[in-house]
Amino acid sequence: MPPKDDLELQKLRKELDDLMTKIKEEQNKAADKTLEDICGDVASAPKVRLTTKKLLKGHINKVxxxxxxxxSRHAVTGSLDGKLxxxxxxxxxxxxxxxxxxxWVMSVAFAPSGNYVACGGMDNMCTVYDLNNRDSTGAAKIVRELLGYxxxxxxxxxxxxxxxxxGSGDMKICLWDLEMGKRSLEFEAHSGDVVSISxxxxxxxxxxxxxxxxxxxxxxxxxxxxxxxxxxxSDVNSVCFHPSGYAFATGSEDKTARMFDIRSDQNIATYHPPNNTSGFTSCGLSLSGRYMLCGSDDSSVHIWDTLKNQHNGCLTGHENRITSLSVAGNGMAVATCSWDQNVRVWV
Known part of the structure; x- marks a missing residue:
């Protein structure tokens, strides 16, 4: 016979699974319409015709x-060549x-003010740099090294x-006060690695x-x-808030992108690429929210008309997996980076 603790754990797991199933069933009962159904009489969006305005070369390893x-002008990139x-x-x-x-950098962030950048990865820390101050070597000065992951x-x-x-691979979310160099909040957010924040x-x-x-x-x-x-x-690799604040987009390893509505607590649209062979590493939305862009393992950026659930085309040019995508705050450009060591700005 299994030990008593194991039996108790199995019982709790079954109880949790039953609760999850019940929640999903209740959600499905309320899912009477999809976004595509509601927008049946809306005209299709024009085809997106973005081209590579700038090809940014400088990294010598995967970006x-x-x-x-x-x-909406400056951008930061992090690469396995050990450079930002x-x-x-x-x-x-x-x-x-x-x-x-x-x-081993995996994530970068630019402060809205443009004064600071942050990065982190396999070093299990978040390092913050002040772009307006230089150290003795002439590089941007490190102002904080946030440890404890x-x-x-x-x-x-x-x-x-x-x-x-x-967010980190220990399943936790941390909110940091950079002036004090201390956590304001720290808690376990998921039952697996946290991989994206929006x-x-x-x-x-x-x-x-x-x-x-x-x-x-x-x-x-x-x-x-x-x-x-x-x-x-499968893994949710990327999340992106809708400009309205009432919905969000996701890109996943399961080869789909989705739109979730916060108010109705529902998945209201599921977007499939034409070839259906590659997972999505990153996603972004246009300023209006009408277009969704997803960077893919197949080296292209897939675009959808979010309301009509129509594949609108692909941005091609990268020669390897697209790892990250960022839409400029003013909606005028999209930047992508790839394992091909290049960064492209699409306008």
């Missing part, structure tokens, strides 16, 4: 992450090159110059995506999820 600054590069995406010039202590740093986003939120348009809440196949909505002041969203059958 893993990219993020636009709040000015600050780019002027309008001219294609490098503004700063920052050498890293660890080359028990897993890799997978995602980070600045709320402002004094606050940053991070802030709401008003910066009062945020979303997380995880390898546990779920997404969660959080209030910045609390450590309890407001809502949990199911539907994906």
């Amino acid at each position: 893993n992450s990219i993020h636009f600054s709040g000015d 590069i600050i780019w002027d995406t309008w001219t294609g010039n490098k503004v700063q090159i920052i050498p890293l202590r660890s080359s 028990e897993g890799f740093l997978s995602s980070c986003r600045f709320l402002d110059d004094k606050t940053i939120i991070t 802030l709401s348009p008003d910066s009062s809440s945020y979303l997380t995506g995880s390898v546990d196949k779920s997404c969660r909505l959080w209030d910045l002041r609390d450590d309890k999820p407001k809502q949990t969203f199911f539907g994906h059958t």
